[in-house]
Amino acid sequence: MAHFHYTAMNRAGESLAGELSASSRNEALRLLQSRGLLPVLVSDQTTQKQSGKKTDSATTPSAPPRLKTAQLILFTEELADMLEGGLQMDQALRVISQRQDSPALRRVADSLREQLREGSSVAKALEKASPSFDDLYRNLVAAGEVSGSLAPILRQLAQNLSVMADLQSKVTQAMIYPTFLIGACAVLMVVFMTVMVPQITDLLQKNGQQLPTATRALIAFNQFLGQWWWLILAAVTAAFLSFRGYTRSGPGKLWWHASKLRLPLIGPILAARFHAQFSHSLGSLIGHGVPLLGSIKLVARISANVFIQGLLARVNEQVSEGSRLSAALGKVGHFPAVMVDMIAVGEQTGRLSHAMQRAALRYDKELDVRIKRMTALISPVIIAFMAIIVGTVAYSIISAVFGAVNTMRSRV
Numbered sequence: 139m140a141h142f143h144y145t146a147m148n149r150a151g152e153s154l155a156g157e158l159s160a161s162s163r164n165e166a167l168r169l170l171q172s173r174g175l176l177p178v179l180v181s182d183q184t185t186q187k188q189s190g191k192k193t194d195s196a197t198t199p200s201a202p203p204r205l206k207t208a209q210l211i212l213f214t215e216e217l218a219d220m221l222e223g224g225l226q227m228d229q230a231l232r233v234i235s236q237r238q239d240s241p242a243l244r245r246v247a248d249s250l251r252e253q254l255r256e257g258s259s260v261a262k263a264l265e266k267a268s269p270s271f272d273d274l275y276r277n278l279v280a281a282g283e284v285s286g287s288l289a290p291i292l293r294q295l296a297q298n299l300s301v302m303a304d305l306q307s308k309v310t311q312a313m314i315y316p317t318f319l320i321g322a323c324a325v326l327m328v329v330f331m332t333v334m335v336p337q338i339t340d341l342l343q344k345n346g347q348q349l350p351t352a353t354r355a356l357i358a359f360n361q362f363l364g365q366w367w368w369l370i371l372a373a374v375t376a377a378f379l380s381f382r383g384y385t386r387s388g389p390g391k392l393w394w395h396a397s398k399l400r401l402p403l404i405g406p407i408l409a410a411r412f413h414a415q416f417s418h419s420l421g422s423l424i425g426h427g428v429p430l431l432g433s434i435k436l437v438a439r440i441s442a443n444v445f446i447q448g449l450l451a452r453v454n455e456q457v458s459e460g461s462r463l464s465a466a467l468g469k470v471g472h473f474p475a476v477m478v479d480m481i482a483v484g485e486q487t488g489r490l491s492h493a494m495q496r497a498a499l500r501y502d503k504e505l506d507v508r509i510k511r512m513t514a515l516i517s518p519v520i521i522a523f524m525a526i527i528v529g530t531v532a533y534s535i536i537s538a539v540f541g542a543v544n545t546m547r548s549r550v
Contacts, residue, residue: 142166146175148429167283180259202249203242205270207306211299213243218292228254242268259283274419274440281426291426298418301502305411308509316516323524330531335360338535353538356531396445399472403512410508412446413477414501421494430490431458449473463490476500 144166145155154175160166166180205213213234220230228251235247246267253263261280264271278295282288339357363370384390399405416437423433431454438450449470456466464482467473477497484493 142180144170144180146170148175180262202266202268203245205242205246205268207299207303209240209243210270211296211303213246214292214296214299218289218296221289221292227260260288272440274423274436277428277432277436278422278426281423281428287426294422294426298422301418301498302415305414305502305505308506315513316520319517319520319524323520323527326524326528327531330528331360331363334535335531338538350534350537350541352530352534356534392444392448395443398443399445403516407505407508407512410501410505412441412443413474414498414505415441417477417494417498417501421491421498424494425491430463434463 140161141157141159143155143157148154158166158169160169170180216234217230220233221227225233231247231251231254235244235251238244238247249267250260250263253266254260258266259280260283261276264276264279275295278291279288282291335356338353339360385394399409401408419437419440420433423436424430428436434450434454434457438447438454441447441450449472452470453463453466456469457463461469462482462485464478464485467481468475468478477500480493480497480500481490484490487493
């Protein structure tokens, strides 16, 4: 009999750890299921002790590689294709290792094969192979191992990763054009203030002409920047570092993460992105047998927003006390009424996972619409701002030039 160490979730979503004896790992999985537990990690302690003795004198291995999003999607899709085609896990990983050009993917595949041969579960092997396999990914894989539906779960994971990558790409692309316009405006102002304004100032001062008010104000501003630029730079740097330090602390971080969701234009996009990610992730977890409480904890853990983590912690607390998910979301607030209603319908019909996937599609579309609206609105705003700044500078220079020309004509 071999000894296995396990980590599993009970029906309340609580994480439990312990040891059991079984003739094989499959039997250990069946024993945990018979106890009403959902296995997350099951490792053979006997094999690990033997392998540990062999590797005591070995050199320390290099850090596991981190995969890019595109590589993670490719790896997941290829592994799903091969498993669906009838290959065993070891054979599939060997094929991936042989035909991939990326050294990182080859290292990940080889690491997984080595750990699986030592008796590790796929979920545990993923954790050691690369930090790119997050908690959500590994727990879905663990659910697939137990239920025997690993290939369909990997296929769903690949689709979800593709959707999230597409959402991130849309947000990034929406900010490229406005950033370019702001940069162009800044460069144009630097050229005006450092090249054109000094030349015009020298020319007009030689003529002894009384400069217009706008021109004098522009020259005074330019001289102020030239004389005190170091103080301005120091003040801006100090303010930036102070703000950054405050927003990385506990209360400051919570305030900033909450404030980002209320920013004009950007806030609704971030909120829609969270709603889409929340719906996709929770729907996948529930659909593949992960308990509701455990699913909420996992979704909260993968969120980078501290304010959202706090909301989901409150939701998890209310659900653990017996509330329905829709009621908990409604009490916490910050979740759209439409999403709450869709989840309530799913709870009533017993198709919560399906309702979450429908909500995910809805917020995918909403995010796309909001990004298009922001792109359409922010460009004219930035152009108008640039026109005001450049127009003011141009007016100051042109009015001074016309004044100089009129003065010269009167002298002639």
